[in-house]
Amino acid sequence: MGEFKVHRVRFFDYMPTAIRAMAFNAHTERLALARMDGSVEIFNFTDHYFQEKVIPGKDSRSIESLCWVGGRLFSAGLNGEIAEYDLENLRPKYSLEAYGGPIWTIISNTQGTQLAIGCEDGTVKLFEVLEEHIQFERNLDRQKGRIISLSWHPSGTHIAAGMMDMIRVFDVPTGHAVQRLLVDRGFGGSKSRETVVWSVAFLSDHTVVSGDSAGKVQVWDGHTGTLVKTHLVTKWDVLALSVSKDESSVVAGTSEGTVIQFQFIAPTLHQQQGKEWVRTRTFKNHTHDVRALAEIETAIVSGGMDTHLVVRPLLEKFDEKSHASGLRKIHFPHRNLVSCAKKVGLLLFQFPGQLELWRLGDSDGHGKPGDRLPLERMPEKLLLLKRKGEDHICCSALSSCGGWLAYSTVSCVRIYRLQTDNNNISITKVSKLPKALHSAHQLCFSSDSSKMFAASSQSSVLVIALTQSECKYVHTLKPKSGSRQPIHLMTTSVDGKWLAAANSDCEIHVYNLQKLKLHCIVPVYGSCPSAMGIHPTTNNLTVVHADQQVNTIISQLYLLQDWSRKLQKQGLHNVWLDRDTPVTHVTFNSKNPNQVVLHDMHMFCIIDQSLPLPDQKTQFYNQMTLRSLSEQERPSHLHAFKICKTFQDLLCVSLLDDQSLVVVERPLLAITSQLPAPVRQKKFAT
């Protein structure tokens, strides 16, 4: 595998924020996820749960609820505004004041013609969904107390609204409340506290299912307004409910971090009458509140205060054990938050609100593999750069020489000139930026730091020339396909000749920077690229996709490289394909042109293209076995994938020019320890 001096970096205090809301679009199979900081993430469930898009948050924005109408995404929050998102430019399209105080929930009817919001002042407001806009239509009868949750009957004629201590059923055409379902309060001390109906679900047979702060999941008959069944599920709150598409199953998320499934089951087989809601399975994948839930066709998706997204497949929907039937936890974003200046050993960490520039430590010591080397110079935080304005940082870049630094928010791009002489660091903002450069989805410097590339709207790339004194707009590279999707990956070659850009439509465009024109479009593969890199010597483009396929393309010829073709023919090892986190970074070893370094969250891997490919029978993780073998036996067991799992929870692995490896770890335990305390639970023998 080779020996490297490793910088094990653990000082990147990345902290994801809690998940607040979730909405699943069954048509496009996209999951929209809102976090507490106001950011929205879009996951593509057809493409291995790849995080396709991230809409950065904003200080003043808080999202309480998300809702899809067709392909359009709406959100509402406690700031009292409804917002629609521009999924192509990754920013809010517009926002609208609802004039009802904080909004707790937003839903659309099944026809997609109307939106209903529940407001703090007790009104349910209906909005009409127009082509480009939404328009206020009317209020339903105003109630005392806030409207916490809403659910639209599939026929569109009724709305169930969860309030304090009660549920109301509204007749939509008249706007009058037709039923009033009183929800019991909790026992004991919580008797004096109002019960909050956190979530309601209106089923097509007029059954109302509610989850409340007294820990009950209750089933009501919506016609008569009578209570059918009470399931006391937890001592704490039931925060979220989600109904499966065929209405045979309801899942409830609780403050204890459990997700409880209820199924509509006939007590005896071969008999369809007398079905009832029975509590069945309990899933415990969270330590904190489950705030958002979605039951999709084959899985239950849950997220909450403990910041990770869990996809729990329902095993009975799968015929056999497969890649899709494994439990999946998504902890880290599927993109790079770390930029590395390879020549000078600087790291740039991107937070939503700031940037941190660190200089790596240094050591002269030598030791055996596995030893800790004494540090001569401690790693040092050189710079903390706070963003201006309310918008969160969406991307950042550091030039490889460490001389330039740039970041972008939804509203502006900033470029800084860095000068470091030994211990002094000076930063100067480049004051005059070209007009065309107003925001970027992705930023990238050329390897000689003479140019900067900014991914702009409609998959175009702006080329900015950087000189000591100013920066100048050079050209806009436009794709031929006319795709409007944003670019999420960009990379340049070392010789400065090529630029590759990948967008959410899975297209990869290779531009010739000398001619400033499109060189080729890499044949479109069905899965989104999650990482790519251009080889420093051969200029071959290596692309890793979300489904774990690795392709290397000879750029000039549009062709798959021989090795890659062989790989395509033989297929990747199942163990490789079964990994559940995408590769987020690709680099190359300049000393050994055969080696490609890639990493995902749990491992990093060096692909040595000179070695034979593993077939399905060979042991895939064989580093330990190799170590135990003698020198003679070793070559027969070698294969191309050399995997190291010593480092866990990786955010970035990069090879510096001095052949030392930078490994940025963010232990999940450190994230967990920063979370607020979970609700108290009685544990056995405590």
Add this chain to the structure above:
Amino acid sequence: MVEHAEIRMVHRGGSKINFREPVITNDSRFLLCAAGESVNVYSTSTEEYVHDLQGHTDLVTGVVLNPSNHLQVYSCSADGTVRLWDFTDAILIKTFIIGYPIYSIYVSEKHGGVVFLVVPMADYKSSGKNKLFQLVAVHLPHSGDQEVEARELSAVLCDVSPHAGAASFGREVCVSGMKKGAKNAFTCVSCHPKEDCIATGHEDGKIRMWRNFNQKKEYTYSTLHWHHGAVNTLCFTPEGTNLLSGGIESVLVHWHYTQENQKDFLPRLGAAITHIAVSPDGSLFSTSHSDNKITIIQSCVKVSAVIQGLVKGDGVWTNLIIDPRSKALVLNGKPGHLQFYSLHRDKQLYNLEIVQQEYIHEEGLDQFEVVNAAFDARGNWLATVEERRKKGAELEITLKLWAYDELTQSFVLNTTVTAPHEDQITAMFFSPSPETTMLVTTSLDGHFKAWLLADHSDANEGFWACDFVGGYHLLKPGCCSFSADGSLLSVGFQEVVTVWSPASWELLTTLSQPPGAIRDLCFGRLSCSKYLLGASTKNQLCCWNLLTCSLEWSTPMDVSLLQADPLSENMAAFCSQSGSSDLFVFKPSEPRPLYSQKALCTGKVQHAVFAPRDQMLESCEERTQWLNRSQLYFFTQHMDLLTFSTKTEEDRLLASSKQLMVDDSVAVTPFYLLLGKHRGQQLEKQEALTNPMAERTQLPQGSIAIKELLHTPAHVLPSASFLCAMFVRSLLISSSSTIYSVLCCSTFGSEYSLDSSWVLRYMLGTPVFGEFLQILSSSVRLDGERCCTAIFRSLQRCLIRFKSGLWLRHSRTFRDLSRSQSCVFLAVCLGLLSCCKVTLRPSLRSWALWSRFSSRISVLCSVHLSFDPD
């Protein structure tokens, strides 16, 4: 196996009653459970052993009610037969011969005439560890014959577990559990009686409720978790509203079927629950426990009865001992307890808590265990040794001495000696001499110690203190024995036997017969008291003559246990040879064995004891003579309690049990049995007399009166006093036969006073009457006026209690009791008379007393008994 036709080895109780799930009959009156080779029938209300169903020749492995006739029961056994019984009368109706060992049996109402059995797979003869079992259905053929061959088996499922909890019948389907490798392996399964829901218990303590299972794999399940250990058993109540589960925690958990969060507990049931059974009407639950106990629980809240068998814990560390007072067998019982077990009744009398520390129900904990116990000759003192051995820690030993308290009729802790020795105590005996109470303990630390009761003039009770510490060349003593009169003590120090005088603690002589360490030492009794026998590890049995201090004889045999009969010269030696045990009974003076039995059982016999008989047998046959005074009981390797009995004795037992047979379906209460016995005696009497007195009133009349009394509900009966007169008149035929009546009475009296367990039984079942009897039996010892007034006062109290309706809560018992309420009075009166007859001497004073007393009785019963005080 049986060499001598007249001496047979028989199972004498102590069998496992918790082996398989018990069955409660439809009317909830009887509980049937597999016990060794028979099926025992117990009364659920009085926890009394009613009778047993005998016929199987191997272990009974399952009992189920016949679904088409609720008065019949199927049982299956490892002998390859399924038998159909009428359990009320203990009649074998049919025997179906299957031909394979059967491991469990299931029946279903939907499948009439079919039983489902678990049998080994076809190649069952290849006895390997991993046998495979299959579930088969057997059509029971209709045939008039007693014995039917049913060899048409149709396989239902392969590879099922032979464990009885592994299969269960649902509404329509039969489910059976499999072994699974993971930690969530199934341990038991139960089906909901009405809905399609299967509950499975798992090794990790979880219960899963499976629903919606069918071919399309759309099943779903929910998990219930309370148990911290494996779930041993699961059972749905007949209505399906509740699920019961039990495990090592010895807590019965009561889950509500639809609201799984709500659960009730019945804690502190004493030992790990192994099986749960519910009566068909759901009113009674029964839980079997690992300490060979069945608890009957009423409506899930109240333990109403406990059927306790011989507790077989992890091992018997104390040898088998006979309590000289109660003649009960004493051995390790529940953890930290000694159990007193009545051999004649096959019933546990009581437990004596020795360790007096809380027992924690968890596996793998080191807990205190009673490892040694000894009684002195009169049963006044009990010595116990408990020890706890932790790995890598010091041995903790405590010696406790218990004094018998007459008042409470039990043992009271007198002295506790912590660390009496530095190492394990190997043997402990009381001196049998009547003058001194002395205890000798030998220990692996190289010493033996003598403990004496130190008399303290100021305190009325003395305590025990060490009197003498002895040793011999730092050898480790392994055994010791007192001579029958207590004048000699022999201690075996490895190869050397030392003989000491306990009076002066002088080393009298040493005997040695190399090679081999002495394992067991025993003095001869009575005419053979000059002999000392020793068994060594090197297969030698030596007999020394203590008068000449020389070896009398020795014989090469591997004696594993040497036991002397306290009532005769006989000795029993168990030898282990090639995997089985042989028994030799001999007198030390004679080299020829009185009785020998080869291949007694497999494995070593480690524990045996001679239990004195109640009544001496009068057998003159030489071979059986050694059984005349006492009976030899022993434990096999598998902890079966076996004994030897002769044919004549068995015949006698059989006859007496026939006498007690109940003729109809009337609940078997003690009174009923008593009356039946009484009547039987009457009949015998009549035959014996061969009607010399023609003027005797006809007996049928009397029996009609009894029948009337027994079969008429209490509320329509005339007042007790009226009936009593009639009843007594029917019994006491003429004034000349009063002696006879007194005789009858005295049988009552002796019955009660001799047999304290009868009293105990009544006390539990019928508190009011029990109290009276207790006073009655104790008052036998009193005399004079105190006696009379005490009896009369208690009689009055009983009457008040009856009238006040305190017994109403015990309605089940008293339904029967009230029926024979008047009989109670009668029994009371007659018992009284007998007592007075026994205790009062014909003196002037007593005559006056008696006349006063009898007049009171006559007032009470309105019966004038012509009674002659002479």
